[in-house]
Amino acid sequence: DAKTTQPNSMESNEEEPVHLPCNHSTISGTDYIHWYRQLPSQGPEYVIHGLTSNVNNRMASLAIAEDRKSSTLILHRATLRDAAVYYCTTPATGTASKLTFGTGTRLQVTL
Amino acid sequence: KAGVTQTPRYLIKTRGQQVTLSCSPISGHRSVSWYQQTPGQGLQFLFEYFSETQRNKGNFPGRFSGRQFSNSRSEMNVSTLELGDSALYLCASSPVGGPNYGYTFGSGTRLTVV
Numbered sequence: 001d002a003k004t005t006q007p008n009s010m011e012s013n014e015e016e017p018v019h020l021p022c023n024h025s026t027i028s029g030t031d032y033i034h035w036y037r038q039l040p041s042q043g044p045e046y047v048i049h050g051l052t053s054n055v056n057n058r059m060a061s062l063a064i065a066e067d068r069k070s071s072t073l074i075l076h077r078a079t080l081r082d083a084a085v086y087y088c089t090t091p092a093t094g095t096a097s098k099l100t101f102g103t104g105t106r107l108q109v110t111l
Numbered sequence: 112k113a114g115v116t117q118t119p120r121y122l123i124k125t126r127g128q129q130v131t132l133s134c135s136p137i138s139g140h141r142s143v144s145w146y147q148q149t150p151g152q153g154l155q156f157l158f159e160y161f162s163e164t165q166r167n168k169g170n171f172p173g174r175f176s177g178r179q180f181s182n183s184r185s186e187m188n189v190s191t192l193e194l195g196d197s198a199l200y201l202c203a204s205s206p207v208g209g210p211n212y213g214y215t216f217g218s219g220t221r222l223t224v225v
Contacts, residue, residue: 030210031210032210032211034210034213036214036216042218042219043203043216043217043218043219044154044201044203044216045216046213046214046215046216049210049211049213051211098144098156098159098167098169099144099146099154099156099203099214100156101154102153103153
């Protein structure tokens with residue numbers, strides 16, 4: 001897996017958009033970019049994944065840089081329930097189940 | 112649709128004992144992975160099973176083992192428990208486990224070794 005770098009923590013106000021960055025400069029051409037989040041006392045929750053194009057789902061959007069060396073998870077309107085640790089990971093083809101989680105970004109959402 | 116079910120939720124064992132944890136994946140999912148989460152090491156991959164075969168393995172000692180049954184349910188076993196094995200053990204399932212599928216995690220089994 002490519003090494004990922006994320007800020008340790010970020011803060012957001014409720015109802016505002018949040019942009020969570022991730023650097024994965026050593027990513028190979030066939031590696032997907034996955035995002036998970038973990039709420040307190042729960043297992044990680046899948047958020048979104050993509051390869052080259054930007055992706056949207058009901059939870060979030062994923063913006064992938066043209067050179068794929070970085071990506072940004074976008075929460076369009078943060079709520080208190082979005083407070084969690086967000087992990088970016090790039091499972092390698094062939095060992096795709098072997099997700100490697102760094103320390104992630106702890107997102108704090110305030111009123 | 113039922114999620115990933117892990118049993119038991121909590122477990123207390125004595126050093127030297129062995130323990131078996133169970134995971135029932137989402138119906139139709141054939142890939143089951145196991146992770147260990149500790150405050151010091153974070154989330155670490157243990158192993159993955161697909162169609163009853165171990166397909167990937169992390170860097171854990173041989174005391175950690177697992178298996179998968181024909182109905183895709185999986186168990187992991189830790190023998191000769193050590194204090195450092197105290198952790199949250201998480202199971203994740205995926206349709207086939209490839210990089211183009213997200214993984215659904217269970218809520219975990221919290222193991223305490225005393």
